């Protein structure tokens with residue numbers, strides 16, 4: 225299963241490939257690879273097990 229998703233940074237708007245651990249669910253904080261500012265990443269799973277990811281600015 226491919227658990228890599230493409231997300232857009234809410235700060236610099238770069239498209240970044242984000243690897244989601246197979247056990248990952250809920251909320252995590254991850255720094256942008258491009259601008260190093262912190263994302264709040266919300267991970268949920270679709271019925272087929274693929275990750276659904278929402279990226280927001282962490283405060």
Ligand SMILES: [Zn+2]
Pocket residue numbers: 233234235236237238256257258259260261
């Ligand atoms: Zn960024």
